[in-house]
Amino acid sequence: PFLINVVQHPDFLEGHVSTTFIDTTPELFVFDKILDRGTKMLTYIGNITINGYPGIQKNKKPVFDVPPVPEIKLSEPFPGGTKQILEQQGAQGVADWIKAQKQVLLTDTTFRDAHQSLLATRMRTKDIVRVAAQTAHLLPNLFSEEAWGGATFDTSYRFLREDPWERLRKIRAKMPNILIQMLLRGSNAVGYKNYPDNLIKAFVKEAAKHGVDVFRVFDSLNWLEGMRVSLEAVIESGKIAEATMCYTGDILDGSRTKYNLDYYKKLAKDMEAAGAHILGIKDMAGLLKPEAAYQLISELKETVSLPIHLHTHDTSGNGIYTYVRAIEAGVDIVDVAVEAMAGMTSQPSVNSLYYAMGANDRRPNINIDALESLSHYWEKVRQYYFPFESGMKTSNAEIYKLEMPGGQYSNLRQQAIAVGLGDRFEEVKDMYRRVNLLFGDIVKVTPSSKVVGDMTLYMVQNNLTEDNIYEKGATLDFPDSVVNFFMGELGQPYQGFPKELQSIVLKGKQPLLDRPGKHLEPVNFSDIQARLEEKFERKFKYHEVLSAALYPKVYTDYLHFCDTYGETTVLGTPTFFYGLRLGEEVSVTIEEGKMLVVKLISIGHPQKDGTRTLYYELNGQPREVSIKDMN
Numbered sequence: 090p091f092l093i094n095v096v097q098h099p100d101f102l103e104g105h106v107s108t109t110f111i112d113t114t115p116e117l118f119v120f121d122k123i124l125d126r127g128t129k130m131l132t133y134i135g136n137i138t139i140n141g142y143p144g145i146q147k148n149k150k151p152v153f154d155v156p157p158v159p160e161i162k163l164s165e166p167f168p169g170g171t172k173q174i175l176e177q178q179g180a181q182g183v184a185d186w187i188k189a190q191k192q193v194l195l196t197d198t199t200f201r202d203a204h205q206s207l208l209a210t211r212m213r214t215k216d217i218v219r220v221a222a223q224t225a226h227l228l229p230n231l232f233s234e235e236a237w238g239g240a241t242f243d244t245s246y247r248f249l250r251e252d253p254w255e256r257l258r259k260i261r262a263k264m265p266n267i268l269i270q271m272l273l274r275g276s277n278a279v280g281y282k283n284y285p286d287n288l289i290k291a292f293v294k295e296a297a298k299h300g301v302d303v304f305r306v307f308d309s310l311n312w313l314e315g316m317r318v319s320l321e322a323v324i325e326s327g328k329i330a331e332a333t334m335c336y337t338g339d340i341l342d343g344s345r346t347k348y349n350l351d352y353y354k355k356l357a358k359d360m361e362a363a364g365a366h367i368l369g370i371k372d373m374a375g376l377l378k379p380e381a382a383y384q385l386i387s388e389l390k391e392t393v394s395l396p397i398h399l400h401t402h403d404t405s406g407n408g409i410y411t412y413v414r415a416i417e418a419g420v421d422i423v424d425v426a427v428e429a430m431a432g433m434t435s436q437p438s439v440n441s442l443y444y445a446m447g448a449n450d451r452r453p454n455i456n457i458d459a460l461e462s463l464s465h466y467w468e469k470v471r472q473y474y475f476p477f478e479s480g481m482k483t484s485n486a487e488i489y490k491l492e493m494p495g496g497q498y499s500n501l502r503q504q505a506i507a508v509g510l511g512d513r514f515e516e517v518k519d520m521y522r523r524v525n526l527l528f529g530d531i532v533k534v535t536p537s538s539k540v541v542g543d544m545t546l547y548m549v550q551n552n553l554t555e556d557n558i559y560e561k562g563a564t565l566d567f568p569d570s571v572v573n574f575f576m577g578e579l580g581q582p583y584q585g586f587p588k589e590l591q592s593i594v595l596k597g598k599q600p601l602l603d604r605p606g607k608h609l610e611p612v613n614f615s616d617i618q619a620r621l622e623e624k625f626e627r628k629f630k631y632h633e634v635l636s637a638a639l640y641p642k643v644y645t646d647y648l649h650f651c652d653t654y655g656e657t658t659v660l661g662t663p664t665f666f667y668g669l670r671l672g673e674e675v676s677v678t679i680e681e682g683k684m685l686v687v688k689l690i691s692i693g694h695p696q697k698d699g700t701r702t703l704y705y706e707l708n709g710q711p712r713e714v715s716i717k718d719m720n
């Protein structure tokens with residue numbers, strides 16, 4: 090509905106200058122193109138002003154404070170950092186350097202997981218890039234900045250109408266001294282299903298070219314076979330391969346022995362043998378209790394010679410304690426976020442960690458004043474995104490029972506409401522735990538966590554118990570994601586599928602026993618490119634072709650959006666999400682040296698055809714657009 094409700098005013102389509110005039114005065118033609126861009130922008134702003142941003146209720150535009158960008162001398166050279174170590178000593182050189190550090194190193198997740206976990210992944214490139222060079226100057230001792238991958242790739246196109254590759258290029262350019270890190274879901278890349286091997290390899294190489302230095306590679310079932318293609322592509326690109334095990338269960342709980350210390354030690358050994366430079370531990374749900382962290386890290390340090398990088402979520406409120414114990418056990422790097430973007434379902438706060446480490450000789454080498462000034466920036470920026478906040482007000486230690494990843498925990502209530510289960514949320518949470526056991530106790534992280542979530546909602550909606558599944562499974566129409574999971578299309582869970590349940594769900598179909606990638610046809614990139622070029626009548630770059638291969642529909646929707654509305658990334662976030670107030674004026678830099686000043690003068694009454702006319706001034710000239718009122 091977002092794309093088809095535009096009625097462009099005929100006056101605009103005809104333009105202000107005649108065609109012959111354009112031929113003889115090319116600079117006016119350029120001007121005309123700018124006018125066209127202006128019209129598209131006014132149409133977008135009008136649409137948001139009248140109809141609201143898709144997916145959130147129409148909000149009256151609040152008055153926001155201007156986020157204070159930390160003042161630093163940008164003309165000074167960037168202090169040298171980990172990026173230079175990679176350039177000079179290569180990936181193994183970085184691994185050796187990490188192990189030689191006494192102080193614990195830090196990855197800042199503010200640009201990726203923090204907003205994925207707190208703000209439904211809606212942080213716009215503009216708000217990130219505005220503070221990227223400052224971050225690189227103020228925190229030059231960071232091990233890395235996590236800035237890409239996970240859910241940010243598709244949400245960029247889908248919701249923010251941005252090109253994620255452009256985001257990566259911009260961040261890279263502003264942070265030349267720090268390693269940029271991404272989260273890669275192994276054979277699921279930045280998606281929710283397995284992709285053909287040639288697409289995985291091409292994607293890794295292109296991401297490396299665009300600026301990713303550290304690839305945190307995981308598999309949603311901790312199945313190493315699902316990670317090998319990605320790991321090999323990272324190593325071939327000369328980048329840092331952080332092979333990552335997802336932490337699930339509780340190694341301290343004697344009654345849950347499936348994922349015990351021996352399980353993680355074996356996995357770590359296998360990852361080392363697969364060529365990893367760093368061992369990642371991804372505690373996506375925040376289940377790693379402080380004592381468990383101490384034991385796990387101590388044992389893994391004995392087991393492998395790789396540096397160890399720990400990621401957790403602060404959902405339980407115990408994140409800092411877990412990190413302190415992990416640091417005491419010798420962990421090399423931990424993931425943190427700047428205070429205003431930390432805590433709860435996000436990463437623990439780096440500001441808190443700094444103080445928690447007190448006089449400890451492993452205290453991270455970081456400037457607390459710099460962190461505070463960055464936090465003041467994020468505190469104000471975060472206000473723009475209030476409609477995407479989960480509504481969680483406190484930590485929730487019940488996460489230890491539920492084992493739900495941070496992002497999913499803050500999302501599930503919304504999903505439950507959407508399917509009419511808002512008042513049965515307690516049941517939903519408990520069912521998530523039970524579905525995990527029904528499925529044989531699996532690792533739950535994107536996309537396997539989504540399978541458990543889908544089954545949970547399905548069972549609660551249909552008032553089904555585990556016994557019902559076994560008794561009348563033959564007559565049940567299970568969610569697609571559940572069928573695909575039992576088909577082996579996400580790979581093989583540790584100790585296999587529960588056999589009886591698998592045959593009930595598959596209803597006679599034969600599951601895969603080996604790597605799904607082996608059975609997928611390679612992607613034909615030149616075919617995709619030719620189709621795109623024919624349809625959109627322009628040249629397409631290789632990375633754009635990869636986007637189309639990963640997300641055909643999301644990507645083409647994005648291209649149609651751009652045709653209709655132009656480049657909306659140049660708009661400030663308040664205007665992008667809330668449109669304009671009557672009488673409000675904003676300046677928009679559409680490219681270096683070219684500025685549009687947009688003022689909303691008035692909004693006409695609805696016409697018979699359901700449209701309203703919005704009267705603007707664009708660089709002082711009166712302009713109007715008609716917008717279909719969907720209210």
Ligand code: 3PY
Nearest residue numbers: 239240373494534535
């Ligand atoms: C992702 O895959 O996006 C995650 O952050 C999983 O924890």
Ligand code: ZN
Nearest residue numbers: 202373400402
């Ligand atoms: Zn995470």
